[in-house]
Amino acid sequence: MVLTADADETVLAAARREGAGLPFGCRTGACATCTGRVLDGDLEHVRPPRGLKARHLEDGYALLCIAEPRSDCRIEVGAAVANDLVSNPWK
Amino acid sequence: MSDSESPDHCDHGHDHEGPGYATPQAAIEEAERERTAYVMGIYTGTGVDAPDFVGVVDLDPESDTYGEVVNRVEMPNVGDELHHFGWNACSSSCHVDGLERRHLVVPGQRSSRIHVLDTKDRRDPEITTVIEPEEVFEHDLSAPHTVHCIPDGQILVSMLGDADGELPGGFLELDENFEVDGRWDPPGEIEMNYDYWYQPRHNVMVSTEWAAPETYYPGFDLEDVEAGKYGRKIHFWDWAEGTVEQTIDLGEEGQIPLEVRFLHTPEAAHGYVGTALSSNVFHFSKDGGDGDGAWSAEKVIDVEAREHDDWDMPVPGLVTDLLVSMDDRYLFFSNWLHGDVRMYDVSDPANPRLADRIWAGGTFGPSHPTGEDDREVVGGPQMLQLSLDGERLYWTTSLFSSWDDQFYPEEAEKGSVMLKADVNPRKGTMELDEDFLVDFGDLPDGPARAHEIRWPDGDCTSDVWQ
Numbered sequence: 001m002v003l004t005a006d007a008d009e010t011v012l013a014a015a016r017r018e019g020a021g022l023p024f025g026c027r028t029g030a031c032a033t034c035t036g037r038v039l040d041g042d043l044e045h046v047r048p049p050r051g052l053k054a055r056h057l058e059d060g061y062a063l064l065c066i067a068e069p070r071s072d073c074r075i076e077v078g079a080a081v082a083n084d085l086v087s088n089p090w091k
Numbered sequence: 092m093s094d095s096e097s098p099d100h101c102d103h104g105h106d107h108e109g110p111g112y113a114t115p116q117a118a119i120e121e122a123e124r125e126r127t128a129y130v131m132g133i134y135t136g137t138g139v140d141a142p143d144f145v146g147v148v149d150l151d152p153e154s155d156t157y158g159e160v161v162n163r164v165e166m167p168n169v170g171d172e173l174h175h176f177g178w179n180a181c182s183s184s185c186h187v188d189g190l191e192r193r194h195l196v197v198p199g200q201r202s203s204r205i206h207v208l209d210t211k212d213r214r215d216p217e218i219t220t221v222i223e224p225e226e227v228f229e230h231d232l233s234a235p236h237t238v239h240c241i242p243d244g245q246i247l248v249s250m251l252g253d254a255d256g257e258l259p260g261g262f263l264e265l266d267e268n269f270e271v272d273g274r275w276d277p278p279g280e281i282e283m284n285y286d287y288w289y290q291p292r293h294n295v296m297v298s299t300e301w302a303a304p305e306t307y308y309p310g311f312d313l314e315d316v317e318a319g320k321y322g323r324k325i326h327f328w329d330w331a332e333g334t335v336e337q338t339i340d341l342g343e344e345g346q347i348p349l350e351v352r353f354l355h356t357p358e359a360a361h362g363y364v365g366t367a368l369s370s371n372v373f374h375f376s377k378d379g380g381d382g383d384g385a386w387s388a389e390k391v392i393d394v395e396a397r398e399h400d401d402w403d404m405p406v407p408g409l410v411t412d413l414l415v416s417m418d419d420r421y422l423f424f425s426n427w428l429h430g431d432v433r434m435y436d437v438s439d440p441a442n443p444r445l446a447d448r449i450w451a452g453g454t455f456g457p458s459h460p461t462g463e464d465d466r467e468v469v470g471g472p473q474m475l476q477l478s479l480d481g482e483r484l485y486w487t488t489s490l491f492s493s494w495d496d497q498f499y500p501e502e503a504e505k506g507s508v509m510l511k512a513d514v515n516p517r518k519g520t521m522e523l524d525e526d527f528l529v530d531f532g533d534l535p536d537g538p539a540r541a542h543e544i545r546w547p548d549g550d551c552t553s554d555v556w557q
Contacts, residue, residue, distance in 0.1 A: 021169075023140070027224070030304050083503075086311065086497055
């Protein structure tokens with residue numbers, strides 16, 4: 001779906017305003033429930049993305065509760081994206 | 092301090108006027124059979140865009156809806172990840188006239204939002220108060236976990252992080268009107284936090300450690316273990332002063348100490364903590380072994396990891412919940428990854444004896460424990476609750492959404508179950524009730540994760556006595 005974010009509006013806030021059901025939790029950048037993967041475009045975290053490790057940021061993951069678009073973006077979203085952050089470490 | 096010198100209980104008198112029961116034995120004798128359970132239902136990580144709920148489960152065997160979720164109290168917001176909850180009052184306030192065990196305090200682990208439910212109508216509770224996250228963050232705390240009433244009407248909530256989801260955690264105190272009183276502990280007493288329990292006659296509280304919310308929220312990462320980001324200490328507090336008097340490092344065998352329980356007998360100075368990652372149970376006591384009345388802790392149960400063809404490394408049991416029966420005779424705990432729930436005789440508290448165990452789901456247990464025609468159990472035994480008379484043990488299968496998705500990803504699609512075993516306390520045996528399965532996979536908004544269980548009349552994981 002296509003969302004239009006206002007200036008200084010996070011992706012999550014825009015999604016909520018337009019009634020799109022993005023998952024979220026803490027809304028402070030700690031829990032990573034709202035994780036999306038940026039396929040194209042530029043997102044800026046306006047608070048430290050504590051729920052993501054360096055490897056996740058390098059892989060293009062972003063926390064949509066604290067990320068504001070700085071250009072047109074294409075973002076993969078949903079619970080499955082957050083689940084990809086970690087896997088069973090023993091299996 | 093000896094028992095005879097302990098504060099408060101001498102003037103306590105035990106004229107039973109308030110909520111709960113005068114003694115643990117009174118709870119066993121006077122309580123009716125549990126006919127209603129409150130069970131957390133969670134949608135985080137399932138892809139279902141719906142608020143979490145407190146499920147009302149019918150446990151009345153005479154009812155046409157026995158074993159069903161007969162009502163759901165939906166939260167006002169999505170994304171809370173309801174986890175643990177507690178009563179506004181318990182038997183520790185049994186001397187307080189006019190106080191009722193009536194309100195459930197229901198925090199959101201991820202949102203830091205705290206809800207209060209009025210359960211005057213047991214089958215149809217309603218939300219009366221919501222404390223928004225910003226009110227919690229004002230006290231530089233987040234991630235509420237364990238809720239205990241504390242004597243005289245206040246409520247104490249363990250908080251696992253600061254306002255940013257980093258360390259340190261602490262404790263938030265609510266007053267009898269469910270308004271935030273402030274931070275209970277002087278900041279800096281502990282770094283990590285998780286569960287706690289108190290034993291007033293010994294003027295002691297014990298607290299445990301998980302990790303910073305920013306560490307455990309996204310999922311379990313061995314990199315974080317290697318970096319020392321997970322806890323392995325337990326803290327003994329001066330209950331009256333709110334300060335830590337003693338910390339015990341449980342070491343490599345005590346990694347991630349989660350649920351902690353004192354024996355119910357108010358004179359007892361014995362308790363247990365399950366260490367999830369190390370898959371052990373520690374017994375702690377004020378044994379006076381060194382003559383100064385200090386607390387000590389010793390590993391008393393070791394769950395050995397097991398090989399599995401599909402796993403690269405041996406599978407740890409992951410002791411995620413434990414409880415002590417109201418008569419202090421048995422310890423039950425769950426091995427969430429293995430798939431068994433165990434029953435130990437703890438009549439000699441420092442020397443638990445395995446009495447019985449049940450396999451249901453998990454990595455090694457039967458995937459259809461209640462019968463091949465019944466729905467599949469896709470998680471392992473997790474949160475436990477025992478009837479006050481010690482004859483019925485119930486459990487659910489969800490641990491924490493992001494951790495569930497790592498180890499039992501099918502649970503997000505199929506939902507949790509609530510199972511039950513019939514316990515014979517006289518013989519020390521358990522038997523799975525194959526006629527009982529509460530299906531949280533079949534709900535109007537979609538499959539839900541089921542977590543902690545509470546009874547309206549108090550239970551084995553919330554009642555404390557003075």
